[in-house]
Amino acid sequence: MSPLHDLLVVAHTHWDREWYHTAERFRARLVALIDELLDEPPPAGESFLLDGQAVLLDDYLSVRPERAAELSALLRDGRIEAGPWYVLADELIPGGEALVRNLLAGRGAVRRLRGEPPPVLYCPDSFGHPAALPALARGFGFQLVVLWRGYGGARWPAADTVRWRSLGGDDVLVHHLPPDGYEFGSSLPSTP
Structure with a gap:
């Protein structure tokens, strides 16, 4: 019999504020998504990640300010997570x-709603990463960085998890997402 492994699933969305639709059209979709999360929140002990960026909270509350207390409660309980970035950076x-x-700014936006950003520097969509990223991460208390794009042309090294040390000696554990990145599992059928 094969050894058992723990499988961790991070329920999340990837979010572009504008890309192949206008910002207004994407915002309408965001409002529908967060309305659904507030109407049917993740159960206690589970969470939903809003793509590592806190601007989604401000975008949502600009349309639905009356739901700020509900959103704040779920952020405080860790059932919705946002940040640590304000916007995902190139x-x-x-x-x-x-x-x-x-x-x-990302940390401030989440804390204004009584939440805490996740303890992971989530960088899924940058097309490259500065050599000082470990120092930046450590300066904010992050020991783990999750990346997808910008990892180099060939998968280096062969493993998905490596330790990255900056020139100044700061180091972080880096996990590289699978080839489908943040879309992993997105093409699964909706019914078994």
Whole structure:
């Protein structure tokens, strides 16, 4: 008999504020998604991740300010998670100060609603990562970074989990998502 393994499933959405639809059309879809989460929240002990960015909270509350207390309660209980970024960053274009301020803004947005960002620096959609990413992560107390894109042309090294050490000596554990990244499982049938 094969050894048993724990399988961890992270219920989440990937969210582009605008891309192949207008920002307004995407916002309407976001409002429907969060309405559904508030109407049928994850059970106690489970959570739903809003793509590692806190701007979704502000976008939602700009349309549904009357639901702030419900959203706050689920964030406080860890049943909905957002952040640590305010917006998912293209990490190679802005300077280091902009990345720091992005993380500060994300943490602030979640904490204003009495939640705490997840303890993972989630970077699923950046097309590259600065050499100082371990130092940035450690500066905010993160020991784990999850990436998908921007990992190099060939899968280096062969493992999905590696330790990345910056030139200054800061190191983090990096988990590289599978080839389908944040879409893993998205093509599963809706009925068994």
